[in-house]
Amino acid sequence: MGGEINDDPALVQLLFAMPPDVMEEVETPVRPPRQPKGWLGITLQEGPPLFLKGADDLAPTLEVLKVFPHSSAARAGLFPGDIILATHGEQLSIGEENSLMMNFNRRVQDTGAGDILRLKIKRGGREMELPVELFPKPTTPVFIKPPRLEALDLPDSLLHRILRSKNRLEDYAATVEEMRERTTEAVTTAVKGKTYNPFRLQEVNTVLNQPMDLPLVAYGLTSTLRRNFIGGWLNSGGVIRWALQELDFKVAEKAPGKKPADLQQLLDRLLAALARAGRLREEALAPLTSDEKDLLHRGIRHLMVDSLQPRDLTDEAALKNPPDISDFLNTALKVDMQKLLSASFNIARAIDLEMLLEWKDNLDQFSLFHEGWIIEPKGDITYVYTRHGLMIVGGTGDNVYEQDALLIVDLGGNDRYLNGAGASRIGHPFSMVIDFSGDDVYLSGADHAQGAGILGGGFLIDLGGDDRYLAENFAQGAGVLGVGMLIDTGGRDEYRCHSFCQGAGFLGVGLIAESSGNDQYHAAVYAQGFGFIRGLGLMLEGAGDDRYFAGGIYPDYREPGKAYLSMSQGFGYGIRPWGDLAGASGGIGILDDARGNDQYLGDYFSQGAGYWYGLGILNDSAGHDLYTAGRYSQGAGIHLAAGILTDASGDDHYLARYGVSQGCGHDLAVGFLLDNGGNDRYIGGTLSQGAGNGNGFGVLSDNGGNDEYYLRDQGQGHGNTEAFRRLDSFGILFDTGGGEDRYSLGGHNNKVNLHPQWGIQADLP
Incomplete structure (x- = not known):
């Protein structure tokens, strides 16, 4: 069975598929009928x-x-x-x-x-x-995504057969029904669009309504991304179209324009798209007053930066006048998001990366300037005034850029960018940089840089060289109420930033795509495939032995001095109305690495994890990889959320220092860790390696190899009961495909163990 799944990941249904109407199989229900719940509020x-x-x-x-x-x-x-x-x-x-x-x-x-x-x-x-x-909590209609994959004609899954044989189908169905009911309830009554839960994503509803379908959902999402990232070049229009659909926006399908015959035509097309986007932005923001626009800017900064800072480091004005988050969210709902994000989609579709890569070695054959443009050469840099706006063209020398423009094109050389480098800034809500070659340095000490779209769109395309990207916040593929994109097609590159960067989306899309090379990524928090409220954060890596680090700056209150927040590396996050009235469903964060021997270093909330109606995915397809984290990581769903880590091959090591990781679902959530081959080692603390807690579903599945599982307690197929709801939790560990495996909590090769409260540990040939 393990070999079949390794050959075709969709066959994971053989292990976990459950029918959506499983209660129909229960002949004599034992549990009393569900009663309407009261809501104090x-x-x-x-x-x-x-x-x-x-x-x-x-x-x-x-x-x-x-x-x-x-x-x-x-x-x-x-x-x-x-x-x-x-x-x-x-x-x-x-x-x-x-x-x-x-x-x-x-x-x-x-x-x-x-x-x-x-x-x-x-x-x-x-x-x-x-x-x-007591009145019931307000509810709202729930919409889910249609199935991406055709249903396979397969026998009942292993999980289905075990639950049926042990008369636990009703218990399973009761926990799923509670999750489904919670998706209908209003997160808060303080934030409302046309309905409550205006930021809820259909993809998240899909997983919470059918938690055992999480592997198929993740496989469908990452497969679509791979189809748009082939041969070292990104189909930027295809990815953004798909991203907007994942955020439940309708994308107007227009006939593609003629392919540009030369670089001049492509530049003209890009300038026109950038200028047109500016006009659409004005229409999208027209309902807002100047004070409301200011509230959006302050709220974005507060949520992603200032709220994390110690008081002695936070800006004094921000301390005196922190934005009300409910007001911020209700104001964001006034923006015509469909129009604002479509503006960036039109720009992404105008990019032709395939042609840029084809032309990069023959740039001297092209004339870059249209008749009628005003040309001002200044050394190796030429300022071009077009009817759409300013374009700056740099020659093949080592140029320094300090000024922003609608479009910057550099033809070669080892350059330094001290400007926004393709970012939304005052005067340039939409901006793009194309650098054809050279070992470049992108350096910014200000927010909004290096492919950042904040209430607009920012695009940075680097077509080769060993580059360094150094930035603060909202950078390196970051989108808030907009789209931010950074594409680097090769070289040994280094990326460093602070918060909300390296593929981070919040009410929009943030994307970073690296084709090849041994790359290094370093961030403090909210990075490397991070999806916040109705946002999609994407980090795509094609090849190379890469190193990802997130954390080390902001202590987590649970272990002060020992642990730090990461909130990164495939993490979906929402605002839970705990001490405040503000609440909003989370987004989707995806980190997808195609191949290479990679190192993932995170801490709390990282590596395929989700929190509060968020979805986090980390997918690594090949290589001998090392995963190190602290807590709520490596395939963890926390509080009505979903998280999954999938590794397709290689001898991998997983370390979760504290635990609540490695296939853990906590509080009506679902977490999966799937490893499809290799001799792997799993080390954790507690509530890990297939652990359900607080009526969650936690699954670890390893298909093949000689594997080792080390855990202190509460895992390796363990589910805790929940006195509050009187429902079960489910913890599952499946090791298929044979091999000489070792378990620290009593498992054995070629044996199925059923644990109380409710857990399954199955080692199968």
Whole structure:
């Protein structure tokens, strides 16, 4: 079986495929019918212990932080600052959930929609009773993607057969049904477009409605990317068309124009597309006032940079006037995103990378300038004033560029770019750079650089040489309310940036594509295939022994001094309304590396992980690779999200220092790690290597080779029960294709072990 899957990854259905209507197979359901859940609609924190009247000891309390608009709490008159003391006359406790807040939420859930939740609260020093009629949480229609792959005529999967034989189909279906129900519920009532959940992606809904289809979804996405990235050149128009469709935008299909006969015609086409994009942008932003445009800029910077900084390093003005995130999100909904992103799509479609590569060694045969253009030569650099805007053309010398332009074309030489280098900046919302050859240095100490589209579009194309890219934030293939693209067709290149860079998308598309060479990528956070709210972040690598590093700057509060946030390397991320009312579904982050012996170095939230209605994918197709991370990584879905790491071949090493990784689903989420061949080693701490927690699905599948699995506890096919929801979690470890395998938690070769709470560890020939 393992060999078949290695030959055709779509055959992973043999292991995991589950029918969408699995409950129809359950002849006699045991679980009681689902009851409508009530929604109180508040955010909480633990309050100070207090003496209640008639009590002998201090009682725990909860403090109301925020009240969602239109919620049951708002209708009943519950206010921020109220202290909750008891429900239905019973004081608060940690209960069987071992959590004060979880037990309180359980009491709300058990009360149910349509009933009265009787609260005892303290307000202004006075205790009072407050009856709250519970209404259900608002819902919204759920749309999913149609199947990409034709259904194969295959027998029931291994997972399906095991669940049926052990009478666990109903338990599986109950957990999936809870996930499906949650996709219908409003993330927050403080942010609304035409409906609630205006940023939710259909692709994420698809996976959460059918979690065992995650491998097929990931395979379909990465296969489409590969078809647009063949032979060292990127079909930029095809990729952006596909990206916009993944973000659920309609793409107008127009007949392609004539192929340019020469470089002059191509430059004219690019200038026209860039200028036309500027006009579309004005129309897309027309509903906004100048203050609202300023709010968008401040909100983008706050979410991706300032909110991470220690107070002593954050800009004083940003501290005094932080943007309200709900206001920011509602303002973003006023933008005509369809029109704004289509403007960049038209530019991407005008790029003809194949022709540029064909012409690069024969540039002297072309005349670059149209009749009627104003030409101002200044040494090796020529300033060209066209009817569309300024174009700068550099000769084959070692040029330095400090000025931005609509289009910069450099014909060769070892150049230095100290400008935006194809980025959205004041005066140039759309910009492009084409550098034909040379060992170039791109250096920016300001935000928005090197293929960054922020409320616009930025395009940087480097056609060869050993290049260095050094930038701060919003750079190197970053798109926010726009499209940012960086294409490098070869050489040993180095990329360094801080935040939101190297293939990062937020309400737009960010793409970095590297054809070949042993490349190095270094970032602090939000990078290397990062998808934020309704964004798609893409990092594509064709070949070479590459090194990816993300982290090392921002400590994670769970392990201060030991761990750092990465939020990178195939990571999809959303805003969870936890202490605040602002909330938004996440985006899609994809890192796809075709071949080479690669090193992936991350920490918390990295390497094929998703958080809060986000989807993260890391796909490596060939080579002996090393994956090192901390927590929530290497195929991890966290809080109603999905993450998957797939490695097609090679002798690979996976290290997750803390755990909650290597095929882990936590809190109604799904995580997969799939390795299709080679002698592999997996090392983790806890809740890893096929672990489900909080009603999640966690899967590790290794198809072939002599493999080693080392873990401290809670994994290798382990699912924890969840007292709050009374639903199961599912942890699965399948090792197929034979081999002499080793397991630290009691697994054996050629044997199936069923673990309580609910787990499967199967080693199959």
